[in-house]
Amino acid sequence: MENQNVYLKPLTLKSILKFAVPTIAMSVFMSFYSMVDGLFVSNLIGTNALSAINLTAPVIQLVTAISTMLATGGSAVIMKKMGEQKTEEAKEDFTFLILVNVLVGLVMCGLGYPVMYCVFEEMNLSADVAGYCVEYLSRYLMFTVPILLMNNFTLYMIAGGKASLSFLCSVAGGVLNIVLDYVLIAVYDMGISGAAIATGLGYSVTTVVGMFVFSGKKSLLHFKKPVFRFTVLVNAAVNGCSEMATALVTGIITMMFNWTMLHYVGENGIAAVTIIMYVLMFASSLYTGYSYGVSPMISFYHGGENYEKLRKLIAVSLRVIGVISILMAAASFLLTKQLVSVFANPGNPVYDLAVTGNRICTIALFFIGFNIFASGMFTALSNGIVSAVLAFSRSFVFMLVMMLVLPAVFGVNGIWLATPAAEFMALVFSAAMFQKYKKRYGYGKSIG
Numbered sequence: 001m002e003n004q005n006v007y008l009k010p011l012t013l014k015s016i017l018k019f020a021v022p023t024i025a026m027s028v029f030m031s032f033y034s035m036v037d038g039l040f041v042s043n044l045i046g047t048n049a050l051s052a053i054n055l056t057a058p059v060i061q062l063v064t065a066i067s068t069m070l071a072t073g074g075s076a077v078i079m080k081k082m083g084e085q086k087t088e089e090a091k092e093d094f095t096f097l098i099l100v101n102v103l104v105g106l107v108m109c110g111l112g113y114p115v116m117y118c119v120f121e122e123m124n125l126s127a128d129v130a131g132y133c134v135e136y137l138s139r140y141l142m143f144t145v146p147i148l149l150m151n152n153f154t155l156y157m158i159a160g161g162k163a164s165l166s167f168l169c170s171v172a173g174g175v176l177n178i179v180l181d182y183v184l185i186a187v188y189d190m191g192i193s194g195a196a197i198a199t200g201l202g203y204s205v206t207t208v209v210g211m212f213v214f215s216g217k218k219s220l221l222h223f224k225k226p227v228f229r230f231t232v233l234v235n236a237a238v239n240g241c242s243e244m245a246t247a248l249v250t251g252i253i254t255m256m257f258n259w260t261m262l263h264y265v266g267e268n269g270i271a272a273v274t275i276i277m278y279v280l281m282f283a284s285s286l287y288t289g290y291s292y293g294v295s296p297m298i299s300f301y302h303g304g305e306n307y308e309k310l311r312k313l314i315a316v317s318l319r320v321i322g323v324i325s326i327l328m329a330a331a332s333f334l335l336t337k338q339l340v341s342v343f344a345n346p347g348n349p350v351y352d353l354a355v356t357g358n359r360i361c362t363i364a365l366f367f368i369g370f371n372i373f374a375s376g377m378f379t380a381l382s383n384g385i386v387s388a389v390l391a392f393s394r395s396f397v398f399m400l401v402m403m404l405v406l407p408a409v410f411g412v413n414g415i416w417l418a419t420p421a422a423e424f425m426a427l428v429f430s431a432a433m434f435q436k437y438k439k440r441y442g443y444g445k446s447i448g
Contacts, residue, residue: 001046001408005233007083007296007297007300007301009075010227011031011094011309011312011313013316013320016294016297016316016317017311017326018173018386019158019163019290019293019294019296019297020290020320021169021293022163022164022167023158023163023166023177023289023293024170024285024286024287024290024293025040025167025170025289025291026154026166026167026169026171026287026292026399027164027170027286027288027289027292028282028285028286028289029167029171029174030176031281031282031284031285032114032174032178034039034172034295034332035052035200035278035281036178036181037055037181037195037196037199038274038275038278038343038345038352039179039342040181040182040185040186040195040197041053041185041192041269041341041412042343043343043419044185044186045132045192045340047138047268047344047348047350048128048129048132048190048271049132049192050189050265050271050274050275050301050343051102051129051132051274052129052132052133052135052136052192052333052360053135053136053274054193054254054258054270054271054273054274054277055120055125055129055217055258055270056133056136056137056140058119058138058250058251058252058255059112059115059116059119059136059251059252059346060137060140060251061247061248061254061347062108062248063108063112063144063147063148063246063253064147064151064247064328064364065244065248065251066104066108066148066244067105067147067148067150067151067152068091068151068240068244068247068279069152069237069240069244069247070097070100070101070104070148070236070237070240071154071155071156072239072240072295072376072379073235073236073237073238073240073241073379073384074093074094074097074236074239074240075156075159075234075238075295075296075446076095076236076239076295076299076379076380076381076382077094077232077239077382078090078094078156078159078221079093079159079296079299079300079303080086080099080299080300080303080382081093081303082159082220083291083299083301083302083303083304084303084304084431085098086087088224089227090221090225091221091222091223091224092225092447093226093229094156094214094221094222094223094224095225095226096226096227096228096232096233097152097232097233097394098149098152098214098223098230099150099226100444101145101146101149102149103147103260105144105147105149106144106145106147107143109141109142109144109145110187112137112141112144113138113141116134116137116138116141117134120133120185120362120405122135123258123259124396125150125267126267126405129179130222131266132192135191135193135196136192136193136195136196138196139193139196139197139200140196140200140219141168142200143199143201143203143261145162145203146200146207147200147203149207149210149211150173150203150204150205150206150207150210151205152210152294153166153207153209153211153213153214154166154169154170154206154209154210155208155212155292156214156221156348157169157201157210157213158220158293158296159220159221159296159445160220161220162213162217162219163293164190165209165213166206166313167328168197169205169206169209169210171205172205173202173203173204173205173206174202174285175223175362176198176201176202176205177198177199177201177202178196180194180198180202181194181195181199183269184197184354185198185399192378195296208291209334214324215445220232221362225385226411228257228387231441234380235382235384239379239382239383239384239387240379240384240385241384241387252258252396253396253403254277255397255400256274256399256400256403257270257273257403257415258270258273260367260403260407260415261273261415265411265412266414267415268349268350268353269353269412271344271354272350272353272354273343273357274343275339275340275343275344275350275354275358276354276357276358276416278343279332279339279358279361280346280361280364280365280368280393280419282288283328283332283365283370283417284368286324286328286369287324287368287369287373288319288323288376289373290317290320290324290340290347290369290373290438291373291376291377292376293374294317294380294381294388295377296312296380297313297382298310298313298314298377298380298381299380299381299382301313302380302381302382302441305442307408307443310441310442310443311442311443314377314443317373317377318370319370321370321373321439322370324369325365325366325367325368325369325370326366328364328369329365331363332358333359333362333363336355336358336359336362337355339358340354340355356416357415360413360416360417360420361416361419361420363420364419364420364423364424366404367420367424368423369421369428370427370431371390371394371423371426371430372425374390374434375387375390375391376377376432378433378437381441384435386437387435388395390426390429390430391435393425393426393429394423394425394426395421398421398422398423398425398426399418401422402417402418402419402421402425403415403418405417406421407421
């Protein structure tokens with residue numbers, strides 16, 4: 001139980017950052033997996049192939065949604081039990097949920113191929129882009145099980161006090177992805193298939209290391225003979241449903257962006273959307289990484305009814321996110337042309353579209369971090385319902401309304417305005433929920 005002592009030490013900004021910095025760095029490197037694919041694909045194959053990566057996103061987001069639900073929800077359930085000193089039961093549940101991930105991954109891989117063909121047939125794409133879509137996704141689906149396990153092992157390493165190891169795995173996976181992208185695309189001329197294989201093998205690094213780490217008895221969490229508890233699976237699913245909703249509706253909204261852009265601009269618009277999503281994804285990875293890092297602490301203090309530390313942790317977190325938000329918004333606006341030029345040359349029509357879009361979407365960076373943290377906080381407090389409502393409203397309801405209204409009024413610029421408008425609406429909603437539940441969970445006032 002030596003690793004658990006970290007939760008019992010005095011809570012300071014330094015101790016919080018010891019949890020958060022490795023997970024922020026890890027999350028950033030994970031975002032690089034997709035960005036590196038886009039970088040090599042756009043420069044070595046072309047913007048049509050870059051568009052294809054975006055068009056495959058809805059199917060990929062489905063895989064991500066399931067793994068994120070089981071990982072975040074399961075982590076909250078297990079760390080709450082750790083805080084309640086039910087350590088052996090927590091280990092049994094941990095092993096059980098990992099086995100569930102393997103089974104779900106096998107099923108999703110089998111169903112992914114027929115779904116893939118149905119989706120692309122309905123989009124009326126050019127033969128070139130449609131071919132790239134099928135080629136990329138058919139290779140990506142082979143890594144469904146490693147991807148699910150990677151998401152889970154990442155969070156469980158953090159929860160088990162091994163955040164630095166999780167970070168090192170992400171770095172190693174990112175470096176492997178970069179090297180393989182160059183080797184498979186530039187050297188062996190495997191095209192977009194090489195990009196998918198490189199991404200899958202990069203993800204697999206954390207999976208392989210996790211299997212070794214959690215097989216050892218020295219880890220705070222480790223494999224033990226699993227016990228099937230249906231309530232554990234239900235609680236994990238409920239607690240993680242907000243993160244699942246976020247990932248799932250991200251795929252749906254991506255499809256809406258694609259369809260709207262096809263209507264107003266054509267396939268060049270899809271490439272521009274892809275570039276801007278990379279910028280937003282990089283910024284979001286900072287907030288997501290921070291939320292992942294402090295979530296086990298929130299769950300532990302909640303389970304142990306340590307309201308003083310819980311209040312301090314949340315207060316410090318809001319200030320940290322505020323600073324990150326200002327820095328990221330300033331950097332994104334000032335470096336817009338440099339960021340876009342990495343993926344598209346100034347002479348390419350995609351370039352001008354992406355520059356304009358990124359400058360407008362930068363406004364959203366002031367709000368995204370607080371919305372991500374609010375949803376993650378309620379998940380860590382085992383209130384998956386509130387977390388899901390926040391995530392679903394932010395990622396789907398508000399975005400859907402804005403995507404239907406703003407393009408009709410402002411044309412292409414309305415498409416870009418939809419993101420900051422929806423994030424601002426979500427911020428108001430998150431603030432209301434934060435205020436409503438502060439006494440119930442003790443982060444605003446002592447309980448009892």
